[in-house]
Structures are given as structure tokens and as C-alpha cells.
Amino acid sequence: MARLPQSTVNHLGETGARIAMQLRRHEERVTPAKVAVLGALTRADETPPHLTARELGAATAHLGIRLDEATVYRTLTRLEALGLVHAVAMNHTTRFGLDTPPHHHAVCDRCSALQVITAAQLDTLVASACALAEFSPGCRQAVTLNGVCGACAPPA
Amino acid sequence: MARLPQSTVNHLGETGARIAMQLRRHEERVTPAKVAVLGALTRADETPPHLTARELGAATAHLGIRLDEATVYRTLTRLEALGLVHAVAMNHTTRFGLDTPPHHHAVCDRCSALQVITAAQLDTLVASACALAEFSPGCRQAVTLNGVCGACAPPA
DNA sequence: GGCTCTGATGCAAGTAGCTTGCAAAAGCAT
């Protein structure tokens, strides 16, 4: 039985252990960067969902693990390829979140706020729209709604 | 009656004249940049929809009007505010298209190809999803589908 | 516990997309 990379995983307690197992299941090395990034996203998804690379750097530092921004990007690319994380392209930046199964996004065109939508009905609709366009929806976060959020409501 | 800025508008013939009228209706100055950008997008929307700022620069040059890239961006920002043009945020870049009424987008996560979807059915779905999220859909291009396009079809 | 090999990380430099300050040029009302 392999020894856990204590220094890293311990910071996150049980969550850290769960993340480590998840990585091993994918035959991935358990490194501080991967554990910290996934850990930060796990915590973040509870309240304000999806972080920028920079915010993630700050979040992992806050967990006691300081990561270079280049490392954050490399780690995110890796985790995205594994299907553990997904990117949402926004104006001038990209936000990253855990790739939890069926969820979509709403992006405010004014304040860039991002919220998660979990309407199951969307899925059948998406399927038929994709069929029309000869397009295979990514099984996850297929839809991004653009509009204006409640907070930025109509000024007139 | 104001004299038309011939040097610019003439390059585009009838389309140019129509664009000029459209701008005046918005009480906007009719400048080479605005006319050329709208003209290029009008032509482009016939075949490969939505251009990057760089492509737009090339397209307007091809129409005989050379624009600095900074001008292209400034013009796009202006036209977007007028509701004549819309931006689609993509990985590492933004594409711009005419803001013609009801249309949505499908973006390929592999090759970044962008296609336009005009499924009317989507609209009712979008409405209900927005209601759930207390979100007002932009009346235009509200939905972006992410997935894999026909050309990039499953390799396995 | 120690050894080694491979992949991960930090640092620094570089690239691309986009913005901004400023002076010169052009639109358009008179």
C-alpha cells in the first residue's frame, strides 16, 4: 500500500483523502497541486461557484499550499483532460469548476456573474438541438446562457 | 441633407448605403470603421459565421478599408452597445457576428468551430430555465452549446 | 529505510488578445 503524501493531503483532512483516491483511480500521481486545486474547487463550489486561475492560486495558498500560477494552469489542463474539472470561457477570462454531472451555466453580460443551472428539462432540449446541428453535446456543462442576472436587473 | 461619406460607403455599394442609414437611425456618426466592420460581418454571415477581431481587420482590408486593430476593437465595442453586433466568448478569443434576431451558438470544444443554431424550440426552453435562475436572457444569442462538432466526431 | 526514474514544480521569459493615451484626421452641423 502506497503511503499518502501527507504534507499535502493532511491540510484537507477527509476531503484530501477522497481526492487522493479519486486521482489514483485515474492512475494519476497524487501531487500537492492537484490535491490543492481540487480541494479549493470543492470548497468553492459550496458558495460562489467557479474560480479564475488567479483566484484558485489564492484559494490554494489559503489552504496552506502556495502554487505558481503556471502550475495552476498546467494542473487545470490536466484535470480538465481527466474530466474532473471544466472550463467556462468568459469575457477576458476563464473560470473553472468541478465537473459535477448535469449542470449548465448562466453568465451575466453586465457583471460577469456566473451561476449554475441544474434544470433537467434542459437536457432533452439540448439533445434535440444538437441533433439538428450534427453536434455532440459534451456530456457535461453543455449549455451556457447569456443574459442579465437578477442583481443587474433592468435599469429602465 | 447630409452628404454621405462616399469614400467609405461606395466600396460596399447598396449594402453600404443600408448600413449608413442604419447607423443614422441610431444617431451614430457614419465612419469608415463602422461601415466596414458591419459590411464585413454582413458578407461573412453568409458563409462562415462570426469572425475574430483579427479576421475582421483582414476582411475590412479586403474590402479596401484598412483598419488598425485597436480601431476594430473600439468599433466592435460601440456596435455591441448599439445592439448591432454581438460577441461570443471562446477559449482564448472572442468572435463577433451580426446581432440578427433569434439565433444561438454551438462551439466545438476540440476545433473551436462555431456554428449558428436557429432552433425556435430552444427559446421556450431558455425562458423556463431563466425563470428558474432569476435570469433575464439577452433577447439574442442567449444560448451557447458546448460539445464536439461533426467534423471532430468521436475518434474511438 | 534508501535508490532511481519519471513526471511535477517554480521561475522567468515570451506570446496573444485586448486596452489606452495622445496627436492627427475626419464627420457633420452651421
Place this chain on the structure above:
DNA sequence: ATGCTTTTGCAAGCTACTTGCATCAGAGCC
């Protein structure tokens, strides 16, 4: 034509993101 205001090109700058390279650390093996 004249003059006020906006627009444009140029160049510099900024931010998001990537890459090369030397060092360091995870994980299998002894």
C-alpha cells in the same frame, strides 16, 4: 468653408495564458 466633436492610427501597456529549463518530489523497487 469653418469649427466643434468624435474617430483613427500609432505605440505603449496590461492581463491572461504558455513554454523552456533546471530543480524537486511522488511512487515503485530493493
